[in-house]
Every structure is written in structure tokens, then in C-alpha cells.
Amino acid sequence: MNSIDLNADLGEGFGAWRLGDDDALLDVVTSANVACGFHAGDPSTMATVCRRAVEKGVAIGAQVGYRDLAGFGRRRIDYAHDELRDDIVYQIGALEAFCRIAGDRVRYVKPHGALYNTAAVDELQASAVVAAVVAYDTSLPVLCQPGSVLARRAAETGLTVVGEGFADRGYLPDGRLVPRSRPDALVHDPDEVVARVVRMAVDGSVTAVDGSTVECRVRSICLHGDTPGAVRLARAVRDGLAGRLTVQAF
Template sequence: MDLNADLGEGFGHWTLGDDKALLSVVTSANIACGYHAGDADTMRETCIRAAESGVAVGAHVGYRDLAGFGRRFIDVAPDTLTNEVLAQLGALAAFAKAAGTRISYVKPHGALYNTLVRHESQADAVVDAVRLFDPALAVLGPPGAVWLKRAEVAGLRVWHEAFADRAYTAAATLLPRTEPGAVLRDPAEIAARCVQLATEGWVRSTTGRPVRIAADSICVHGDTPNAVDIARAVRTALESAGVEVARVESPLRHTRQAV
């Protein structure tokens, strides 16, 4: 099982999360590309640390929304969205190359991530951007998302993701952050559900009903106050349960394609 985190989300004098500590735990880093968060200094530093830690670099692309941290829907024209994603990929690729590494995959952020579950024209726009930039890149998102289906049709590699620290509805969707209990805090509880997810393929929803989630990667949000404790608890629990924690692109692993 791959373990990923959203990193590089500082901006200027503003810092968010303990990226250095998380990079010693996770196997993949979703690095902000300057639109919802991140700047040139942060992108370069995070890429350097990821390369030194042997952590895969993923482009965490989002809406042009620094003020809203990319968590507000923007009804952007598809062509513009394609160009904005291309701009983000190009920026991060430059810093990754300078650090002696490369982008391995693309993961949308925040509102864009949720929008691409059903929004067909924006899904096509993001798929077009990835395909135009580098069709060898993988894409990471939730099982069943429209954009992953379109990505597979376009010939892109598809990786499925689940969230360690977010509550799921009975429909296997994330409970909105505006709802109580949407973000989980207890490292022990989170670790136990991640083991269940990795070994049995399901988690318990907010109604108590089990929901099936087949995942290649588990995400811990880097901006959660105790993110490092959560990530360490999850990795320790997975390894104790006999689950190999490794980059999803590792040759030691067999990556399941979307179905």
C-alpha cells in the first residue's frame, strides 16, 4: 500500500504542516503547484527533500484560488482549466528536475478533486492537460470518479485513493468538511481503519454501514494538526499487519488498473 500526503502547502512566510517529518513516513508526496498553495521556494525545497527521502513526487494541481486554499468550486472554462493545469505541471516539473527527481503522478486538490468526480467537461480538461504534458504520468483519485474513467479511456495509468483521516458516507463519498466529524483526529482509530481498508477493502461509513473501497494509495492530509502522529500510526499499523508500505509505482508492487 502506498501512503501519500499533501505537502508543500506553505506560501511566503506562511507555513503549513511539518513536511520534513512527513517525508520520513510517507512514500508519495502530493506537492502544491502554486495555485491553491505553494510558491517557488516551497516547491523547490519540497522536491529536494522528497528526492533525498526516496519519496515519489506527485503534482497536486488545483483551482487558481490562493485565498480559498483551493476549496471553492470555480466554474472555469475547460480550455482555461487545461492551460492552468499545464502551467502547474510545468512549474513543478522544473523543480523536480532540478532536485534530481521527476513527477510520477497527478492528483487534483480540494474542490477540483471533488468536482472531477462528476463534472464531465472539467474532467476532460484535466485529462487533456495530463495527456498533453506527459501521457506516461499516472493519475490519482477516488474510485468511480468520472475523471479517472476518462483518463483510462485516454490511455493514462489510473491509481485509486482512499483517505485515512476523512469520514465516508454510505455512498462511499467523503463527508463534506462542513459536517461534524468529517475530519478524523484519533491516530489509533485512523490506523485501525487503514489496516481494515488495506487488508479487507472496506471502511465503516458514518451510518455504520460498511462501504467497499479498493485503493492503491492512502492519503493523510498534511494540514491536519496531528498529521505526523497519524501518518506514523498508520504506517506502523500497516506494517505490523503484514502490509508492505511502498510507492505505488514501485517495481515490487503490482499496480491494479481501474475497472
């Protein structure tokens, strides 16, 4: 692999509340996972982020989540398969409207938060995510953890799967992310974050919290926009990849 995508969750403000520096991150990333109004975001925020992403040549993806504004989509919700499928289709369609106004379209789908983690291990929710993408547009890639249930189900259905690594998240020995409730969920040292990203992008592996090596073959790296120093860290990651890989959307 001679190129890597950098993505970030954007448009996660709501009403008077703003989260992260979307404009600054759009100068760094190549793909924007835009919140679609269920776990975060609202119509005006979606419209603004889509317009600015198009202006900066950044690919737009639907960041779909549970219907959980109060919990920021980080609390697992048990759904019936068809209800979750329809909620995801609704979110993709809403973002598509603002993409069209801005002169582009939705380029991929990425689950958010608890839906991301649940679909990585749960057959029903993974199949609901896949069913939504299949119903809406089979050309849309699914951005998810390599080796996850969602990755397998999407591939079995013929969808394009884009493996994703996380710049500043701790990994368990089985390849899953360390739960955010644990103190080792996030990696804070900028030099360590950059080194981890380069290793994932170049070697396809990452060091887990117990010191073991975990295979992690990725085409995209997630840079969180809601952590302290997020923009500075994102720029450090992009600079660290310079000369090794071309940074571009998948």
C-alpha cells in the first residue's frame, strides 16, 4: 500500500453547542465522517460541514449512529434489525441531501460510537448496517475495523470494506478497542501516536495494551476531533506520514 486516508468525526455540534474545530481539521484530513443528526449534529451543522468539505476537496462520509443525542451515541441500544436498518438509511439520506446542495455526494458509511463497537461483534447489528448500505447504494464502502463482524458481513454481501485504524485509541490483544471507561483507552503522547499510525499504515500492525502485536491492516486512520490538542495531533500525524505514504482519500 502506498497511500493512506486520514478521517475524522466532524459536525458533532448541536444547536448552540460546538464540539471540536471542524474547519482546522478539514485542512488536515482527507475524509470527513459527518454526524447525521441522531447521536450528534443538526441540519445547519451538516450543511456547513458539507459545504466546507467540498470547498477543501475532502470526501464526505455518513457517520451513522444510534438515536441518542443525550448519550452522544456511546450507549448501546438493542434494536430490531429492520428498525436499525431504517434509522441508518434515514441518516444517509439526510446527509446526501446536504451533500447534493454542496455539489457532491455521500462517499462512504461509518458507524459511530456504540454502534461501531457493537457491529464489530454483534451479528444482528452488523447485518442491519450492511442491509442499510445495500438498500441505499451498494457502491458505498463501509469504513470499519478489520477483522470485525461488520467487515466480514459487508464483504460477504459484496460491499467494499475499508479497514480503519485509530491513531489515539488503545487496542486489546484481540484487536478490539479498549473501552472508553478504562484509563488506558486513549494514547496521549504525540510521539507515540505518530509512531503507532506509521506502524499501522506501513506494517499493518499495532501494539496492544498488554505489549502484544496485533495485526491491523488499514486503509484509513481515524483522528479524533473531540480530544484536547486534536488539531495539533492531527497535523503531527500527517507530517509523520510525509515521505512514507501519500495521504489521500480511499
